[in-house]
Amino acid sequence: xxxxxxxxxxxxxxxxxxxxxxxxxxxxxxxxxxxxxxxxxxxxxxxxxxxxxxxxxxxxxxxxxxxxxxxxxxxxxxxxxxxxxxxxxxxxxxxxxxxxxxxxxxxxxxxxxxxxxxxxxxxxxxxxxxxxxxxxxxxxxxxxxxxxxxxxxxx
Ligand code: HEC
Ligand code: HEC
Numbered sequence: 001x002x003x004x005x006x007x008x009x010x011x012x013x014x015x016x017x018x019x020x021x022x023x024x025x026x027x028x029x030x031x032x033x034x035x036x037x038x039x040x041x042x043x044x045x046x047x048x049x050x051x052x053x054x055x056x057x058x059x060x061x062x063x064x065x066x067x068x069x070x071x072x073x074x075x076x077x078x079x080x081x082x083x084x085x086x087x088x089x090x091x092x093x094x095x096x097x098x099x100x101x102x103x104x105x106x107x108x109x110x111x112x113x114x115x116x117x118x119x120x121x122x123x124x125x126x127x128x129x130x131x132x133x134x135x136x137x138x139x140x141x142x143x144x145x146x147x148x149x150x151x152x153x154x155x
Pocket of ligand 1 (some may be wrong): 025026056058065066068070071072074075094095105128
C-alpha cells in the first residue's frame with residue numbers, strides 16, 4: 001500500500017508491506033515490485049528479509065529447559081529410538097546446521113572424540129547447548145552419545 005499514488009520528481013512516499021507469517025518460521029523474504037512511469041526504471045524490486053520467531057521460542061529464553069514438557073515433542077521425542085546420524089538429525093540439526101550460529105557437523109568433526117563426548121554429555125556453559133546425558137537430566141544414554149560421537153567424527 002503506497003502513501004501517495006502520484007509523486008512529483010524527487011518527492012518521497014511510503015510503502016506499507018504486510019506479511020502473513022502464519023505457519024512460517026525461520027528466514028523469509030518478501031519481494032515487492034514498484035511500478036512507475038519512470039522511463040529509465042519502470043519497475044523496482046524491493047526485498048524485505050525477516051526472521052520469524054514462533055511463540056514457543058519467543059516466550060522462553062535460552063535458559064529455559066529444552067527437555068521440559070513443553071519442548072520435548074520437538075527437542076527429545078523425535079530422536080527416540082534413533083542412533084548415529086539419524087539421532088543427530090533429530091536432536092541436533094536444528095541448532096547445528098548451515099545457517100545456524102552453532103557449528104555444523106563438518107566443523108565439529110575436527111574435534112577429538114573425548115571433547116565431543118564431554119560436550120554432548122555436559123553441554124556448554126552460558127549457551128543454548130544443553131547437557132544431553134541422563135546424569136544431566138537429558139534424554140540420551142551413554143550408548144546413544146557414543147553413536148553421536150562416532151557419526152560426527154565420520155560425517
Ligand atoms: C514445534 C517444535 C518445537 C517446540 C515445541 C520447541 N522447539 Fe525449540 N526449536 C525447534 C526448531 C525447529 C528449532 C530450530 C529453528 C528455530 O530456531 O526456529 C528450535 C530451536 C531452539 C533453540 C535454538 C535457537 C534459539 O532460539 O536460540 C532453543 C534454545 C530452543 N529451540 C529451545 C526450546 C525450548 C526451551 C522449548 C520449550 C519451551 C522449545 N524449544 C520448544 C522446534 C521446537
Ligand atoms: C538448542 C540448540 C542446540 C542443540 C539442540 C544442540 N546444540 Fe550443540 N551447541 C549449541 C551451541 C549454541 C553451542 C556453542 C557454540 C558452538 O560451539 O557451536 C554448541 C556446541 C556444541 C559442541 C561443541 C562444538 C565445538 O567444537 O566447540 C558440540 C560437539 C555439540 N554442540 C554437539 C551437539 C550434539 C551432538 C547435539 C545433539 C545431541 C547438540 N549439540 C544439540 C546449541 C545446540
